[in-house]
Amino acid sequence: MAIDIQQIGKRFRFYTSIKELEMPQLLEMTGSDESVLSNILSGKNYLLDELVAIVKNFPDLNTQWLIYGEGSMFKPMDENGTCKDNHKGCLKKDKAAYLKQMQNMLIELDAAEVAKGHHADVDALKAKLDEYKASHPQG
Template structure:
């Protein structure tokens, strides 16, 4: 499966929103720059090596999910589950299901109305975080 740069950016932006990270903070935490983080989020002007360097610095983030949209957003941390407050887990799972559905619809380009409705729902859920 080929990586879609726009979707990688959307998924990484989603992770940053959950973790309440700004572009500048993500650059510092990843040991890179705000410019690189901005480029990743925008889906342009970065290499796979740069992306992998950034992703490797976020220990709880599942890089396979960011790149391919498969699996869970968070890595499992042994017996303790994902690193996220329990009260937010159901909300995050719903958002992940919507993102997966959005990916499937965008791949088929079947119906632009469905895409816009899902994007609006994801945006609404994101504002509640």
């Protein structure tokens, strides 16, 4: 399976939006150069080593999803809401505006995947979003 750096950029941008991470926070968290982060987020040329160095700072991010669009965006959580690799807070909770933004970004990501001829499991992401909304009523 070919790696598409533009799709990786879109997925990473989607992830950082959901986590509400802006460039200053990303720079602080990763210790990376702004131009490298910018290139990854925009899907421009970058080295895989640069991506790996940045992604290791996000323990809840499923790298299989990031790189190939397969599976869930987040690593599985146990019954206590802890990521299986013992990191708390895989996903911020209880934010209605944030759920709406997630829906809009899923639509955009789905369109990009279809345009590229990819068959990512966007329906599974939508189902997870619906499940999350059902278990966290707004208001």
